[in-house]
Amino acid sequence: MADPAQSPTQRQAIEQIETYGSHNYHPLPVVIASGSGAWLTDIDGNRYLDFLSAYSAVNFGHSNPELVAVATEQLQHLAITSRAVYSNTYGPFIQALAELCGKEMVLPMNTGVEAVESALKLARKWGYEVKGVPEDAARIIVMDGNFHGRTISVISFSNDAVATTSYGPFTPGFVPVPYGDLDALAAAIDEHTVAVLVEPVQGEAGVIVPPEGYLAGVRELTATHNVLMIADEIQSGLGRTGSTFYCEQAGVVPDLYLLGKALGGAIVPVSAVVGNADVLGTLRPGQHGSTFGGNPLAAAVGLAVVRLLQTGEPQAHSRELGAHLHARLATFVGHGVTAVRGVGLWAGVDIDPALGTGRDLCERLLTKGVIAKDTHGQTLRLAPTLVITKDELDQALDALAEALAEARAAAGLG
Numbered sequence: 001m002a003d004p005a006q007s008p009t010q011r012q013a014i015e016q017i018e019t020y021g022s023h024n025y026h027p028l029p030v031v032i033a034s035g036s037g038a039w040l041t042d043i044d045g046n047r048y049l050d051f052l053s054a055y056s057a058v059n060f061g062h063s064n065p066e067l068v069a070v071a072t073e074q075l076q077h078l079a080i081t082s083r084a085v086y087s088n089t090y091g092p093f094i095q096a097l098a099e100l101c102g103k104e105m106v107l108p109m110n111t112g113v114e115a116v117e118s119a120l121k122l123a124r125k126w127g128y129e130v131k132g133v134p135e136d137a138a139r140i141i142v143m144d145g146n147f148h149g150r151t152i153s154v155i156s157f158s159n160d161a162v163a164t165t166s167y168g169p170f171t172p173g174f175v176p177v178p179y180g181d182l183d184a185l186a187a188a189i190d191e192h193t194v195a196v197l198v199e200p201v202q203g204e205a206g207v208i209v210p211p212e213g214y215l216a217g218v219r220e221l222t223a224t225h226n227v228l229m230i231a232d233e234i235q236s237g238l239g240r241t242g243s244t245f246y247c248e249q250a251g252v253v254p255d256l257y258l259l260g261k262a263l264g265g266a267i268v269p270v271s272a273v274v275g276n277a278d279v280l281g282t283l284r285p286g287q288h289g290s291t292f293g294g295n296p297l298a299a300a301v302g303l304a305v306v307r308l309l310q311t312g313e314p315q316a317h318s319r320e321l322g323a324h325l326h327a328r329l330a331t332f333v334g335h336g337v338t339a340v341r342g343v344g345l346w347a348g349v350d351i352d353p354a355l356g357t358g359r360d361l362c363e364r365l366l367t368k369g370v371i372a373k374d375t376h377g378q379t380l381r382l383a384p385t386l387v388i389t390k391d392e393l394d395q396a397l398d399a400l401a402e403a404l405a406e407a408r409a410a411a412g413l414g
């Protein structure tokens, strides 16, 4: 297939974007014009299997026909009202989402980081008003290597220098501990701790699955010390790992679920904090909000997403094809790959530095019709849509095997 980086039309489109757009991303050299199911098509008509899925926002495929039909229908009637009035799609959405989570209440927002910010505010409010922590003394424990988004408060507890440099001063009140270390967590909890914020699987860090028993240990420690457990399932949730939430596989029910990305069905941004009335019920009118959060269009699409998940099909597909993905990836170790990990249709693949960077490999993959993205230098993270077929999955894995073989040959490693 043609290398999109060599196409004059694509180069021209990229030049326009790089001239007028802020350079806060380093995109692959391809200009996408359409998407359908597991596939993306560029402006020259070249097709690619999407192995990034917009960081798991596209779990149910591009232009999912059921979701597009719901959105199109809703657009004929009403899209935006703000929450100054009630809308008829909002109630069914939040009831269905609360039930999916086994919780009592939903606070809808738009982007993932807004759900995280909202949960931090809720945890502090709960701490002061319910737990009885002295004003301004609340502490929230966070994990090393976390990624929860890009606002000032959220990067205040990031330990990625790229995300934090030149953005201080930062928001106080966060206590970092190593991910996966229950002793460190136990030692960090004190009477002012209101919450522990954890990604059940650390996505941006390289698809890091915590040790067996870790999340159960977090649940036990937080319950014992009257501390909220906040599970950021924005990337790990909604089918990605083979269950609705990764917490389920760990046998854990957190106090708050944070959801986003795929909740918007790859159509609109929809995020939410889902929990019980003891926490969400602390909010009174005016104390928190969002003009677009819970809007009629978002609610209609969000409800359709919940209905898809209620069938259990995306989760089962992710489990079944995920087993195949991981079995095949394991055979790459020692052949240009130093380690693989992950769960369901989600994998982190560490590329041997002798072959070049993760980015180098992504550029090779692009010319073979696969879009994947690197993280932290050497890691490829693979997250196909959950509508991918076994044949399509094999096609992409064959392309990865070829790309690795080429990179090894180029590096003189045979």
Ligand SMILES: Cc1ncc(COP(=O)(O)O)c(C=O)c1O
Binding pocket: 055, 111, 112, 113, 114, 116, 147, 148, 149, 150, 199, 203, 204, 232, 233, 234, 235, 236, 260, 261
């Ligand atoms: C675990 C997690 N939380 C929060 C976010 C932030 O979501 P958004 O980019 O929609 O603000 C992300 C984004 O990658 C994420 O992976």
